[in-house]
Amino acid sequence: MAKLTEKDILSWNGPEEDYMNPDHLEFFRELLLKNKAELLANASQTSQNLQEQEATPDPADRATLEEEYALELRTRDRERKLLMKIESTLRKIDDASYGYCEDTGEPIGLGRLLARPTASLSLEAQERRERMKKQYAD
Template identity: 35%
Template sequence: MGKVNLDHFKELLLEKRQQILNGGLLNSTEDLHISTDDLADEADLAQSVINQQVTFNMRNRERAKLRQIEAALERIEDKTYGLCEDCDDPIGQKRLTNQPWTTLCITHAEERERELGHFHSVG
């Protein structure tokens, strides 16, 4: 991949990282506390627990994406960015534009999805 493309994707990754860090989701703790008013009503308590679970899931996804972005930035530095980790073929520009942290070409990404789908449907 040429230097111009690498610079473009590096900027894109840095922008995505900044969006996550500035989004406040990783730092907010407001919805993680259960109000003593909610303890008296089971429905309110249940809703608070559901809200907490949703927030935990969103935070986990954002943290995972942040780790993927950091790993992609490291691949840019070590000159392996844009290569599929399974076959070492270049990952398509459109795929990298849509998901700049990806490590798989579309063929291998679809293969993994099928494997995971099969695994989940069996279990």
């Protein structure tokens, strides 16, 4: 069978027992690996940019540059955390637990996974957690 596309994933309406079949798993593995490669390329670019940092005598320019670098480093830190989540998600594909909610064991849904391939909770479980978190924060 040919590789699945995003359109194939969104239009899939097969039987429940065919959810997360080998074609689905392969589609999401490739999507995650592509995301991982993009994040690693961004990290490499950031490293290169920081090494090329020029000293500037003007305090205003220096402050602007430092702020830009701080923002870039915060972004890379978020991406580093996402990389760890991608690695964890790839392990779930390997052990066939990918696509199922960690809280309920129910299917997360192909649409949700397409929007957020690292999702580990169904939409309902995610909303429930957020409501509980908000409840305890108030």
